[in-house]
Amino acid sequence: MVASLTRAVGVAATAAMALSACGGNSDEIAVADAPESDAQAARFLTQASFGPTDASIAEVKRLGYSRWIDQQFAAPQTAHKDFIDLRMTELAAQTPAGKLAPTDFFQTWWKQAAAGNDQLRQRVAFALSQIAVISFQDDKIYSNVRGGAAYYDMLGRNAFGNYRQFLEDVALHPMMGLYLSHRGNQKEDAATGRVPDENFAREIMQLFSVGLYQLNLDGSVKTSGGKPVETYTHDDIAGLAKVFTGFSWYAGTTAADRTDTRFYGGNAATDRDVLPMQSYAKFHSISAKTFLGLTIPASATADPDGDLKKALDQIFNHANVGPFVATRLIKQLVTSNPTPDYVARVAAKFNDNGSGVRGDMRAVVKAILLDAEARDITKVGDPYFGKLREPVIRLANWMRAFGATSQTGRYRISYLNDPGSQLSQTPMVSPTVFNFWRPGYVPPNSAVATAGLCAPEMQIVNEVSVAGYHNSIRSVIASGIGAVPDGGSGADVQTTYAAELALADKPDALVDRVNLLLMYGQMTSTMRTKVRDAVASVAIPATGTQAQIDAAKKNRVCLAVFLTMASVEYLVQK
Numbered sequence: 001m002v003a004s005l006t007r008a009v010g011v012a013a014t015a016a017m018a019l020s021a022c023g024g025n026s027d028e029i030a031v032a033d034a035p036e037s038d039a040q041a042a043r044f045l046t047q048a049s050f051g052p053t054d055a056s057i058a059e060v061k062r063l064g065y066s067r068w069i070d071q072q073f074a075a076p077q078t079a080h081k082d083f084i085d086l087r088m089t090e091l092a093a094q095t096p097a098g099k100l101a102p103t104d105f106f107q108t109w110w111k112q113a114a115a116g117n118d119q120l121r122q123r124v125a126f127a128l129s130q131i132a133v134i135s136f137q138d139d140k141i142y143s144n145v146r147g148g149a150a151y152y153d154m155l156g157r158n159a160f161g162n163y164r165q166f167l168e169d170v171a172l173h174p175m176m177g178l179y180l181s182h183r184g185n186q187k188e189d190a191a192t193g194r195v196p197d198e199n200f201a202r203e204i205m206q207l208f209s210v211g212l213y214q215l216n217l218d219g220s221v222k223t224s225g226g227k228p229v230e231t232y233t234h235d236d237i238a239g240l241a242k243v244f245t246g247f248s249w250y251a252g253t254t255a256a257d258r259t260d261t262r263f264y265g266g267n268a269a270t271d272r273d274v275l276p277m278q279s280y281a282k283f284h285s286i287s288a289k290t291f292l293g294l295t296i297p298a299s300a301t302a303d304p305d306g307d308l309k310k311a312l313d314q315i316f317n318h319a320n321v322g323p324f325v326a327t328r329l330i331k332q333l334v335t336s337n338p339t340p341d342y343v344a345r346v347a348a349k350f351n352d353n354g355s356g357v358r359g360d361m362r363a364v365v366k367a368i369l370l371d372a373e374a375r376d377i378t379k380v381g382d383p384y385f386g387k388l389r390e391p392v393i394r395l396a397n398w399m400r401a402f403g404a405t406s407q408t409g410r411y412r413i414s415y416l417n418d419p420g421s422q423l424s425q426t427p428m429v430s431p432t433v434f435n436f437w438r439p440g441y442v443p444p445n446s447a448v449a450t451a452g453l454c455a456p457e458m459q460i461v462n463e464v465s466v467a468g469y470h471n472s473i474r475s476v477i478a479s480g481i482g483a484v485p486d487g488g489s490g491a492d493v494q495t496t497y498a499a500e501l502a503l504a505d506k507p508d509a510l511v512d513r514v515n516l517l518l519m520y521g522q523m524t525s526t527m528r529t530k531v532r533d534a535v536a537s538v539a540i541p542a543t544g545t546q547a548q549i550d551a552a553k554k555n556r557v558c559l560a561v562f563l564t565m566a567s568v569e570y571l572v573q574k
Helices: 002-017 038-048 054-063 065-074 080-094 102-115 119-129 145-158 163-172 174-179 199-206 234-243 260-264 304-316 321-333 340-351 361-370 377-381 391-401 447-451 456-460 463-479 507-519 525-536 546-565
Strands: 289-291 294-296
Touching (some): 038 065, 038 507, 080 102, 080 145, 119 145, 119 321, 163 174, 163 304, 163 361, 234 304, 321 340, 463 546, 525 546
Antiparallel strands (some): 289 294
């Protein structure tokens, strides 16, 4: 069974992910703002949230797409750091040696993903966390959970902000400074042969803003002599690296607070793990800095903050940033291989939100979700459209669809990275700075490879991970997930399936409900028949005890949910 499921996912999913490279009309295309059905609302919420619920479907139908997005823009943000600070107080009361662990962050992350009201913010923040990556897998971040939570909060603030501010906040966040080693970066020294650390300078260009190759507005790569034109060279990296010298831990409100000791990490100032890094002029390069067509001249005195502003302005205004950001976010939210016209329409909104503002993330997010390609319901039947659902999003989808709640209110879910028995993915535990998968990953020997396209999430799909997912999600569906709390009953996060159990004696109605919440009503007739027949094959005893009747009904519900979540049709988000 496992082998057949593996082949099904490996072959059918890659085939379903292939998208024709030819585009359509490049003009902005109007789409109906109000969904015509529950299914259309549920499909929109699959892209714009961690999954539809009965309430969110009704809300989208009442407000329409655009007003729902505006309402989400206005929803207040709940800070993960607030939970972490509360947890620190609790640990201190329990034992003086009590320390935070990444599992504390996972709890607040799952609570907001499953039950947060600001779903769009949380969904975009998660996308940004896979672009500007830090990871608890790194020892320096693992031991600084409060800083990691503050970093994620920063992503949430910038989800609806401006991308220029996002770049600055990422560059100056101490956790990024630790992760990409520019915290405490020092100017060059000819006597010792020291040169500035180039790690962050390279990654802010390659991964966060301009990418490796020059792009047209539609995301296509510019070529010369049949070869891609590189965006930058090593000389650009070396020049930019000088800009990121002289920044270290937050020290205090005055220049006198910025002592050498604090630059090197001693005499820690309060909240240095969550406040932006500060500049220490003594350690900043004063030589000329040339990168991306800009030269900051050599100077007699160091101006780290001024140099940083010039550098980030130059990066932000590069022509690549619009199509780069558009492509990455479309891939995260809607489809892995957007047409050039889709990318161009979103990139144009990045370049100008309609009021002369560049980098307006609200305009970008709205353009992605309201684009004709995203909203076209006929794309559901297009075998070349879609993306593989991330494992984390599948679990959040289940939690939201069926109203799963936490007995403790803490959502005590730990690491889920093990491919053999879990999901192969945990929020903020990427194995590398490149995320869990490369955005341009092409599965070898696949339909996607033949078409010259990509299927990023397939990079973590193999026989082990497919079996691990199916075994894990079957257990979750039946028994919940999370550590068993003291005095609790079973896993911390569970659902009663109240609405589904009420339909257990009506297989057609039960499957239709599962179809709506998990697959926005788009099961093929073949799949629906198979799931319906499997559900009906579980007999509900007419004369059994109430416990036997209840068990049979729950088996029907769990089977309907499992067969849906195990299917290729579900795994490929349309």
